[in-house]
Amino acid sequence: MRSACWPRCCRSRSAATRRRPPRRRCPRTRRKPPRRRPTAEPIGARSLCARPAEGHHGPVSGAPWVLVHLAGPLRVDRGGTPLAGAELGSRKGRTLLRLLAARRGDVLPGAEIAAVLWPRESPSDPDAVVASLVSRLRRVLGPNAVVGGREGYRLGAVEVDVDRARQLLADAERAAPAPAGVGAGAALELLGAAEGSPEPDDEWMAPVRSEVTVLRRRAHHLLARTALETGEPAGAEDAAGRALADDPLDEEAVRLLMRALLARDLPAEALRTYERLRRALADELGTDPAPATRTLYDAALHGEAPVVSAVPPPADRLRLAGRDAELGLLRAEWEGACGHRAGLVLLTGEPGIGKSRLLEELAETARRSGGVVLSGRAFEGERSVFAQPLVDALASAAETLPAARIRAAATGDGTLGRLVPELAPFTDAVPVPPAPTPAVERSQSFAAVTGFLRRLARGGPVLVAVDDLQRAGRSTIELLHYLARHLGSAQVLLAAAVRTGEGDDVVEPLRAVGTTVPLGPLPVDAVALLAGRAGHESRAADVMRRTGGHPLFVVEVLRALARGDGGLPTSLQTAVVDRVAGTGEETGRLMRAAAVLGAAFDPLVAGELAGIGAAAALPAFERAFKARLLVARGRQYEFAHDVVREALLVATPSPTLQAWHARAADLLSADPEAVARHAEAIGDRPRAARAWLNAAEAALARFVASDAILLATRAAAIAADLEDAPDPPAGSSGPSAAAPGPRTTTRRPATAPTG
Structure with a gap:
C-alpha cells in the first residue's frame, strides 16, 4: 500500500521503477519512501506514515503508545489515533491480536496459535502464515508490539484496557471521594457498555469477559460509595442499580442501594430491595443474606440511620521522604479540581529542592485517578514566544489523547489552531488571520485556551503542569493569571514549579489567584530515612550536617557513598564534578561547553562549541545521559538539575x-x-x-x-x-x-x- 504522506514524485510508478536499486529520498523529509507491499490484507495507511522507532532496543520514549480494547469490539488506540476493522489487518490478524491480548504475559507456540486461527483445516505452512500475520501487526502497532519468533510469540509494548481499568480502580479505591469517582468513571469508559461484542464468542475469551463484568461491578460499587460520601444519594442509587443489572445477586450493590434509598427517606423501597435479594438467594443458592445486609434491613425496619464503618485514609504510595505536608496540599488541590473547582498551585524553592519531583508525583496522582496530564517546560531564550510552556503543554494533547476527545474540545476554534499548530487538524475550522491589534490578538488567544481547557475537562479532570516557570515570558504569567480567574468550575488544575530568587516576579502576580507551596530542606528524620534506604543509616547525622537537608545534596552524597568513595564530598560542586569526570575527559569538556549554552542545548551545537565533531560528541553525551546527568527532551538534551550546570560553570576557568x-x-x-x-x-x-x-x-x-x-x-x-x-x-x-x-x-x- 502506498503511503499518502509521500509526494507523488517520490512514489514508485511501475514494476520497472520498483526494481531500481536506489530509492530516491523525499526532498522535504530526506527519508526514503516505503517499499510497496502486497495489498491482499490491508494494514492501514496510518502504519506506513508512522515514524520509525529510534534506538537500539526496547520501547522508545517517543514511540506512540498503543492501547488494545478487548471489552466490546476489538479496536486499538495508537498514539491517540483509533484503529479498527481492516485498519488492523485481516480477520485472522485481528483474531491473533485478540488472542495475544487475552493471553498477555504468556508465550504462545505457533502450534497453539494455529489451532485457534484454523480450528478445522490449517494451511500447509502455518508457522510461515503466523509469522506473516505477526509482521503485519508490527507494522501497524510498532516493532515492539509483538515479541518473539517462531518458537513462540507474546504481546510486547502494548497496554490492554482491562489492565488499565484494573489499575485505575486499585488507585481510586485508595483515593479521596472526588478523585475516586473520577477514576471509577475512567475505568467504566474503558470497559464500555454492558452489551455483547460483535467479535466471535470464542471460548478462550471467556476469562476476559468474566473479568470485564467483575471490573464493571467494582467500578459501580465505587461510584455508589463516593456518591454517598459526597451527599448524592440519587447518583448512588443509579450506580448501585447498574451493578445489580450485571449481577442480581450482588449483595454489596444491594447494600449500597439500600443506603441510598434510606438517605432519600425511602425505607419502604429499601425493604422491598432486601426482600427481592432474600428470595433470589433462597431460590438460586439456598442461603440467606449476609449479616451486614440484615443490619441494613433492621435499620430500615425501625427507621434508624444505617451505621457505616469508618474508611481509613488513603495510604501514601508516593514514598517521598519528608514531604507529607506538601503532598497533602497537592492532593487537596487535585481533589478540588476533581470536584469541579479549578485551581492554581505554585511549587517554589531553590534549585534541587525537589520541585520537579513533586510536580511529577502530582502528575502521576492525576494519571492514576483517570485524569489527563498536559506538561510543558519554560526554556531560556524563548521568552518572546507567546506563552511557550503552555502552548507546548496544549500541543502534547495531540500525542497523548484520543483524537475524538481533542476534536470535541477544539472543533470550530480557528484561533486555537493558529496558536497551537499541532491542534489545527482537530479544529475543522478555516484558518483565522491574526487580529488587527496586539490587544485583540491577546484577548482572542486567552479566550481560545480557556475554552479549549473547559471543553477538554468535560471528559474528565485535566492537570496542566509547567516546570521552570521562572524562565517564562510575561505572556505565560498573564495567561496563567487569566486561566486561574476564568476556569471557574471546570475540572482543571494548573500547577507550576518556580525557582526561588529567580522567579519572584513570577510568583508575586500569581499569589493572589493561586496557592503557593514553598519547599525547604528535608528534616532530620527524612534524611535518616533516605540514608537507611541507601544502606548508610549510621552516616545519617554526618550527611545532615554536611548537606543541611538539601535533597539534591543528600542524594549526591549518598550516591558517592554507594560508589565506595572514601568519605563524604565536601560540597555538591565536588560531587557533581566527580560524577562528570567519571564519564570521561571528552564528555567533561562537552558538558562544560553545554553549560555555557544554557539549561537545554543542541548536542551538535555543543560539540561544535567544544571543538569536538558530531561522531565523538553524540556518544559522549549518551554516556552523560546514562549517568543521569542529562535528560532527553525531543531533539535536545537538558541538564538533569540546574545545579549540575552551575557546578560545571564554576569549575570552568x-x-x-x-x-x-x-x-x-x-x-x-x-x-x-x-x-x-x-x-x-x-x-x-x-x-x-x-x-x-x-x-x-x-x-x-x-x-x-x-x-x-x-x-x-x-x-x-x-x-x-x-x-x-x-x-x-x-x-x-x-x-x-x-x-x-x-x-x-x-x-x-x-x-x-x-x-
Missing part, C-alpha cells in the same frame, strides 16, 4: 568561559536572545543592545507586546549606559574591550524570523 561565550554568540547568530545573553557575558554591550532590540522586534511581530517592551527596555538601558559612559582614552579598545582578542570588531547578528 574564566578564559575558557569567555572564549566559549564569544563563539556561542556567533554559532547562535539567528537567535537574538541567545546572542544578547552571550554578548553580555563577555562584556560586548553594543552587540548585546542590538541583539535585545532584534529580539524585541521579533516578539512584537508575534503579538507578544508585553515581552517586547521588556526586551526593548533592556536594549535601551544598555544604550543609555553606553551613551553616558566617558570616551575611552587613546589606544583603548572601547566599551567591548572585555571581549577576547580575536573579536575586536563585532558583527551584527542576523535578525530572528518574525513569522
Whole structure:
C-alpha cells in the first residue's frame, strides 16, 4: 500500500521503477519512501506514515503508545489515533491480536496459535502464515508490539484496557471521594457498555469477559460509595442499580442501594430491595443474606440511620521522604479540581529542592485517578514566544489523547489552531488571520485556551503542569493569571514549579489567584530515612550536617557513598564534578561547553562549541545521559538539575568561559536572545543592545507586546549606559574591550524570523 504522506514524485510508478536499486529520498523529509507491499490484507495507511522507532532496543520514549480494547469490539488506540476493522489487518490478524491480548504475559507456540486461527483445516505452512500475520501487526502497532519468533510469540509494548481499568480502580479505591469517582468513571469508559461484542464468542475469551463484568461491578460499587460520601444519594442509587443489572445477586450493590434509598427517606423501597435479594438467594443458592445486609434491613425496619464503618485514609504510595505536608496540599488541590473547582498551585524553592519531583508525583496522582496530564517546560531564550510552556503543554494533547476527545474540545476554534499548530487538524475550522491589534490578538488567544481547557475537562479532570516557570515570558504569567480567574468550575488544575530568587516576579502576580507551596530542606528524620534506604543509616547525622537537608545534596552524597568513595564530598560542586569526570575527559569538556549554552542545548551545537565533531560528541553525551546527568527532551538534551550546570560553570576557568561565550554568540547568530545573553557575558554591550532590540522586534511581530517592551527596555538601558559612559582614552579598545582578542570588531547578528 502506498503511503499518502509521500509526494507523488517520490512514489514508485511501475514494476520497472520498483526494481531500481536506489530509492530516491523525499526532498522535504530526506527519508526514503516505503517499499510497496502486497495489498491482499490491508494494514492501514496510518502504519506506513508512522515514524520509525529510534534506538537500539526496547520501547522508545517517543514511540506512540498503543492501547488494545478487548471489552466490546476489538479496536486499538495508537498514539491517540483509533484503529479498527481492516485498519488492523485481516480477520485472522485481528483474531491473533485478540488472542495475544487475552493471553498477555504468556508465550504462545505457533502450534497453539494455529489451532485457534484454523480450528478445522490449517494451511500447509502455518508457522510461515503466523509469522506473516505477526509482521503485519508490527507494522501497524510498532516493532515492539509483538515479541518473539517462531518458537513462540507474546504481546510486547502494548497496554490492554482491562489492565488499565484494573489499575485505575486499585488507585481510586485508595483515593479521596472526588478523585475516586473520577477514576471509577475512567475505568467504566474503558470497559464500555454492558452489551455483547460483535467479535466471535470464542471460548478462550471467556476469562476476559468474566473479568470485564467483575471490573464493571467494582467500578459501580465505587461510584455508589463516593456518591454517598459526597451527599448524592440519587447518583448512588443509579450506580448501585447498574451493578445489580450485571449481577442480581450482588449483595454489596444491594447494600449500597439500600443506603441510598434510606438517605432519600425511602425505607419502604429499601425493604422491598432486601426482600427481592432474600428470595433470589433462597431460590438460586439456598442461603440467606449476609449479616451486614440484615443490619441494613433492621435499620430500615425501625427507621434508624444505617451505621457505616469508618474508611481509613488513603495510604501514601508516593514514598517521598519528608514531604507529607506538601503532598497533602497537592492532593487537596487535585481533589478540588476533581470536584469541579479549578485551581492554581505554585511549587517554589531553590534549585534541587525537589520541585520537579513533586510536580511529577502530582502528575502521576492525576494519571492514576483517570485524569489527563498536559506538561510543558519554560526554556531560556524563548521568552518572546507567546506563552511557550503552555502552548507546548496544549500541543502534547495531540500525542497523548484520543483524537475524538481533542476534536470535541477544539472543533470550530480557528484561533486555537493558529496558536497551537499541532491542534489545527482537530479544529475543522478555516484558518483565522491574526487580529488587527496586539490587544485583540491577546484577548482572542486567552479566550481560545480557556475554552479549549473547559471543553477538554468535560471528559474528565485535566492537570496542566509547567516546570521552570521562572524562565517564562510575561505572556505565560498573564495567561496563567487569566486561566486561574476564568476556569471557574471546570475540572482543571494548573500547577507550576518556580525557582526561588529567580522567579519572584513570577510568583508575586500569581499569589493572589493561586496557592503557593514553598519547599525547604528535608528534616532530620527524612534524611535518616533516605540514608537507611541507601544502606548508610549510621552516616545519617554526618550527611545532615554536611548537606543541611538539601535533597539534591543528600542524594549526591549518598550516591558517592554507594560508589565506595572514601568519605563524604565536601560540597555538591565536588560531587557533581566527580560524577562528570567519571564519564570521561571528552564528555567533561562537552558538558562544560553545554553549560555555557544554557539549561537545554543542541548536542551538535555543543560539540561544535567544544571543538569536538558530531561522531565523538553524540556518544559522549549518551554516556552523560546514562549517568543521569542529562535528560532527553525531543531533539535536545537538558541538564538533569540546574545545579549540575552551575557546578560545571564554576569549575570552568574564566578564559575558557569567555572564549566559549564569544563563539556561542556567533554559532547562535539567528537567535537574538541567545546572542544578547552571550554578548553580555563577555562584556560586548553594543552587540548585546542590538541583539535585545532584534529580539524585541521579533516578539512584537508575534503579538507578544508585553515581552517586547521588556526586551526593548533592556536594549535601551544598555544604550543609555553606553551613551553616558566617558570616551575611552587613546589606544583603548572601547566599551567591548572585555571581549577576547580575536573579536575586536563585532558583527551584527542576523535578525530572528518574525513569522
